Amino acid sequence: MKSWNVxxxxxxxxxxxxxxxxxRSIYIQIENNSKGFDVFKKWCKSHGIDLKETLVVxxxxxxxxxxxxxxxxxxxxxxxxxxxxxIKQSMGMVRGKSDKADSFRIAExxxxxxxxxxxxxxxxxxxxxxxxxxxxxxxxxxxxxxxxSTEKERQHMYPVKQSDKIVRIxxxxxxxNEKFIVQVEQEIRELIKGNEKMLLNYRIIxxxxxxxxxxxxxxxxxxxxxxxxTDARAYGVYVGVIPFGHGSGTSIKGRPRVSHLANKxxxxxxxxxxxxxxxxxxxxxxxxxxKLKNKDYRLVLNNVKFKLILRMFSLVKRGEMYVENYNxxx
Numbered sequence: 001m002k003s004w005n006v007x008x009x010x011x012x013x014x015x016x017x018x019x020x021x022x023x024r025s026i027y028i029q030i031e032n033n034s035k036g037f038d039v040f041k042k043w044c045k046s047h048g049i050d051l052k053e054t055l056v057v058x059x060x061x062x063x064x065x066x067x068x069x070x071x072x073x074x075x076x077x078x079x080x081x082x083x084x085x086x087i088k089q090s091m092g093m094v095r096g097k098s099d100k101a102d103s104f105r106i107a108e109x110x111x112x113x114x115x116x117x118x119x120x121x122x123x124x125x126x127x128x129x130x131x132x133x134x135x136x137x138x139x140x141x142x143x144x145x146x147x148x149s150t151e152k153e154r155q156h157m158y159p160v161k162q163s164d165k166i167v168r169i170x171x172x173x174x175x176x177n178e179k180f181i182v183q184v185e186q187e188i189r190e191l192i193k194g195n196e197k198m199l200l201n202y203r204i205i206x207x208x209x210x211x212x213x214x215x216x217x218x219x220x221x222x223x224x225x226x227x228x229x230t231d232a233r234a235y236g237v238y239v240g241v242i243p244f245g246h247g248s249g250t251s252i253k254g255r256p257r258v259s260h261l262a263n264k265x266x267x268x269x270x271x272x273x274x275x276x277x278x279x280x281x282x283x284x285x286x287x288x289x290x291k292l293k294n295k296d297y298r299l300v301l302n303n304v305k306f307k308l309i310l311r312m313f314s315l316v317k318r319g320e321m322y323v324e325n326y327n328x329x330x
Contacts, residue, residue, distance in 0.1 A: 009107025010058040018099040022107035057110035059084040078119040207322040210277030232313035275302040
């Protein structure tokens, strides 16, 4: 692991970046744009900070950090993105909050973990675009679900006529959103089709029974085309299908259970994939039948989800399509 001369903590917001070095007790706030990045370079130069020997530590913020990360990538500045919850839980008891204080706390986290932190991989523009499209598609789908619920309740509660304004508006918006969803999905297909590596991995994982189009898109996006997770178990922990022990001393002897710290959206989609696999995949169907004799359905479903993850990672690693050749011994 490389030894960094300087660790900088960055608290990211929409308009500004708060940057601190805990070791030297120095701090600056800059604009989150090109003008601010020039100020940042001058500030580093004035304090004798060699950016190529510096590790920038910052949180995932869902998009506000991307402009700064593109600047770091263009200038070959190493950076490491860390989940905000991990930083928060590492702080211990904390009182008060401000952007300046948060930047110092992130810097202190980087100092404490400097021997463990490794630079993040450069951003893939195709993955970023895919995540953006999936996020917008989710918003349209949820919007339609709310509108359909409103329309249904309206029709149930009142003697709705054909000229009812609320129903007419809901119906029009639902139809419009459905057209937009089709357009977004087509854009996603074109994006994957235009990237050879994405297309290959997408075809491999969707050859598995139960893994459909949406599951395929989301897996490609959140594994960053199978580059951001080292193995299936690491991804299983991220999705929330790996159980952890729950015991302490002689009084607490709970059963192993999955953690709530997971990507619930991915887990929900994988839930549907597991149900489809149990229905249409002979191996999964026979496995579920055997286990359901003495196991809870939710536990069996969770095991099937992990089996699907194992299949995806195994096939992608070998570069092979899924072939059904299951023959159960008599």
